[in-house]
Amino acid sequence: MTVEEQKSPTKERTRQAILRAAIGVLSANPGAALGEIAEAAGVARSTLHRYYPDRATLSSAVGAFVQAEYAAAIRRARLDEGTGLAAYTRLCGELIEGRDVFAWWVRGEIDDEVPDENDEDRMVTALVRRGHADGSIDPLLDAEWLATHIWCGLFAAVHLPEPAGRSPRETGEMCLRTLVKAAAA
Amino acid sequence: MTVEEQKSPTKERTRQAILRAAIGVLSANPGAALGEIAEAAGVARSTLHRYYPDRATLSSAVGAFVQAEYAAAIRRARLDEGTGLAAYTRLCGELIEGRDVFAWWVRGEIDDEVPDENDEDRMVTALVRRGHADGSIDPLLDAEWLATHIWCGLFAAVHLPEPAGRSPRETGEMCLRTLVKAAAA
């Protein structure tokens, strides 16, 4: 069933452009018109509809894309190495790095089915519990909270930089420092 | 010019109900239809239009309402008492208490003019700088960042509680602990 479709590299690039544009535009304004997304992607509205027939299809495609990025970030963070806090720190760093994409979950479309309790989330809560056990993570802050808490930092990191005269890099640093200090024992 | 209009208590109550409903509905879905807001307020759409002729009027009324609540929270936090961190802690506590209202700024309408750099924000950044001076607040985290960072915590506190089996009170506690630990020197 899940045959890997062989797509021309050109089409694949266009597909990616549309997804990226959708994340950007819809994160800023979840109710944005499809034409606005098409314009941001540098593509005609009819082309967008050819790739994603309707808004729901586009929305769930974006959801899947972001989910995949999340899984990749978790893989890169190597959650099973070092203390719980060390792994938590690596994870936060990865997510901050890709905050433009993960902004989707902070301020994207809302009514797409939330895939609560997926494997990735379970890995994160397990990681936090490991940190509880090895004494590196504050026992008063429970696993679900810390897992959610990461998104807070991302929210600030995405929405702050514009006004303040500070580079995205610096903002990322402060964001990471804030998240880790909060979680530490 | 700014005459205090004398309104009947009934009308005032309805007005408040509409504002509260608008905050709730629009925070969950910024593009929600006005009819949805009216329904949430237990009022006919025509009545809503009588109070607030159009969407922009409603939106800015909500903005003003939230801004007033913010000013009140800041007043209650007595920012000039104790160390910078102590005052910061009180402020976070007040904002967490009113998180349902302040959710507006995290995920409300977007295009209403952001009143950047109002008096309240200046008071907060001044407070953080005092904390830097008296050694109670982490000097590596600058004032704008910490001021913004509070809203992150609110975001999580508003959006987490539903799934997890935890009382709003407990969530608020964890949220506060997280914010304060992050800010502390």
Next chain:
DNA sequence: CCCAAGTGAGACAGACCTGTCCTATTCTTG
């Protein structure tokens, strides 16, 4: 060079939301 796949541009009907208006009904207040 040619052709087929892909794209841009626009027309179009339907759906939804908005803001205005009107009327019958309900609630308040004197």
Next chain:
DNA sequence: CAAGAATAGGACAGGTCTGTCTCACTTGGG
């Protein structure tokens, strides 16, 4: 109780967005 104020409910025109369709144009691979 009675007059006046306020509300619910619905009709309505105008607007925007959507999803579908068609057709002319570009482009890249054979």
